[in-house]
Amino acid sequence: MDILVKPQRLARRCERLKPSTIREMLKVTQNPDVISFGGGLPAAELFPVAEISAAQDRVMRTRGASALQYSVTDGVTELREWVAARMRAQHGVAVDADDVVITGGSQQGLDLYGRVFLDAGDIVALENPSYLGAIQAFDAFEPAYLPAESDENGIVPAALERAFANADPLPKFLYLVANYENPTGRTLAAERRPEIVAICARYGVPILEDDPYGEIAFEQHAPPALLSHAANGAVTYLGTGSKMVAPGLRVAWMVIPDRTLREKIVTAKQGADLHSSTYAQYVFHAYVEDEARLRGHLNTVRATYRARRDAMVAALAAQMPAHVRWNVPGGGMFLWVTVGAGIDTEELFEHAVRDGVVFVPGRPFYPHRDRGDGMRLNFSAMPEPRIDEGIARLATAIRHLGG
């Protein structure tokens, strides 16, 4: 019955749309005996189910009809005001509700930004490695990638400057995750942030700052957003309720101080989905508007993930052979392991599945897929004893391959 859908009938961009490695892997993890460090899931047992249920009841009682009606593309006003107030309080940026557009997850923000900026063959500058979901979103617009050299403190400013100086044409934008990055857990050092913003300003390259993890900080606050260092319009900021509260609501936001760009993004969104779920926006707002409740919830999330990170780091130290290296992220949900001993983590993956543990091999996170010695481990989604057991299994698989 698939006569119409011959590959040559599909748009050219589909050639680049491959199923994500992570999604494919989540299929393996349906087996409860397999310990998964592979997904990017928040801890489901921490979701504030009762409070969201109460928020939903309040919304239905007080504004049920509005919550079920079509709405404006930008998003409901109360929520945009909440986002702007939080940005002012946390990052000291002078934004208001008119700078904010509500999206269906920050993943939609990535897609919309790509739609507005990218023609086939355009260049996107990004960290190396970078968030796979962003590469996937941009791939639909057939760009080429300019990977910017990154170290444990994020993008190296001098390397970015060199890359821009040699680029012809210049990238359409720079994409980065400055806090507790996915996949590496790295944070762009505070002192590098104004430098990166200044380099981009010199070359006229806008920045797309994706910040799903900034609120999930363990020891100290994340440094101020790049947005706070930028002249109006140079940085677009993506925030999301997915890791703060729950991803199933699909409530996220773009902060777009550039009015012309904001108009283009809103028009692109209108074409994509008219607007994000009015119902979800009101329910999310009815939950987060109580500042003390949100703070209490975030503190629980931070303390839980921090204990899980500590358990993973302790297990790695106890179990791994000397050629394996990892970092200790200051927040978020992931850490990055470099295996060494010439082991390719895609090959390791096959062995690890047999030993009952999975992770995400590093190669797809590199835009040019040119490094195979890394892996992303998620520590947020399971209790400490499972983390301990999973790392023991992983160490066994590594010893098999690397000796």
Ligand SMILES: Cc1ncc(COP(=O)(O)O)c(C=O)c1O
């Ligand atoms: C860096 C990054 N950006 C965006 C997203 C997408 O998040 P959302 O649920 O808001 O679409 C994720 C999800 O894991 C992420 O890690």
